[in-house]
Amino acid sequence: MTGQPELALLLSLARHELNDHDVSEVRGLLLAHRGALDWGRFLDLAARHRLLPLVGRNIISYRLDHDADRKPLTPYRQVFSGAYVGNRVRNQVQHAEYATVLNALNAADVRYLVRKGPVLDTYGFADLGARQSSDLDLLVDRVDMGAFGAVVEKLGYQQGLLAPDGTVRPYSRRAQVYWKAHLNNSLPFVKYSGSVEVDHFKVDPCHQIAQKSAAVEVTNADLFARSVAQDICGVSSRAMSEVDQMLDLCLHLHKEATALYYLESGKGLRLRQLLDIVVLTRAWPEETWHELIELAHACSAATEIYYALHFASLCYPEAIPQRALASMKPEDTAYLEDFGHMEGKPGRWRASFFERLLGDDQVRTTSSEVPRM
Structure with a gap:
């Protein structure tokens, strides 16, 4: 599959859970390449593929950081444990914020479906520290965007780019026109968090799950009709x-x-x-x-x-x-x-x-x- 031990190790560790065979395989990789693995490259790969928290959890939870004689198999134990624990705290802060958004949308009777991240955090990985999430992705009909925008703007969100000083500057007119004409998303709404755990929050409204240029034929009416009630971020919501x-x-x-x-x-x-x-x-x-x-x-x-x-x-x-x-x-x-x-x-x-x-x-x-x- 690949002659690169760093990628082979990442593929072996990037799993929701490890069985006995998986643990033995990872330990074998670590022993076979002890002293030769480029740990800087491995950390870069894990972070770039947004897997560092999960990899960190698996290394620590399955005690893969030492061999049977308690000799180190992996360096930087604190980096791996810190990535997992830090991500759990980060996601807790995000979920608390996004619960406020979902409650406000419910109170205003704005229709939406939660997509991807928060659903996978809760019902897929079932471990708030394992998956690195960021946005609150929602499916919202274009006709509901006026009401949607009014709700999130009242909560302090703005459509724009976050500047280094924490302010939000508007997207250019060209960007606004292009996104509206060619893409299936509205420009995202962002808010500076003011906290160490999370730099900013982002609410990303999508109007169709298929791109305008795609031949895929799926309607929002069908997606809403097949949707299910789920508890997302502690809030009674609708999801696909x-x-x-x-x-x-x-x-x-x-x-x-x-x-x-x-x-x-x-x-x-x-x-x-x-x-x-x-x-x-x-x-x-x-x-x-x-x-x-x-x-x-x-x-x-x-x-x-x-x-x-x-x-x-x-x-x-x-x-x-x-x-x-x-x-x-x-x-x-x-x-x-x-x-x-x-x-x-x-x-x-x-x-x-x-x-x-x-x-x-x-x-x-x-x-x-x-x-x-």
């Missing part, structure tokens, strides 16, 4: 059904993995996104996978879902059923190596998938036209 959550994760992963806007800012495909898929589906019975397959074909999203499942299966081969993969596999899979189609500037990767995970992306030969300011 489990299968719709999976659809959303796959579409979002495909977008970030292939759009120049994300690739150029270092926010392309990250291992944490693949792990989210594995964690969400880890207890799925065959009938739920069948529901996903039916939905994929019904809404013309098989290409994007296969993209996400294919790369998840490369990193977690035991987690993705081969039948599900085969049922959505297109005849031509060359698109798996493409990027830039959203911007109309298609390119093809020169580096392999695992080289890209290591950071050898070779993508800065063209540029996105999405304004950043």
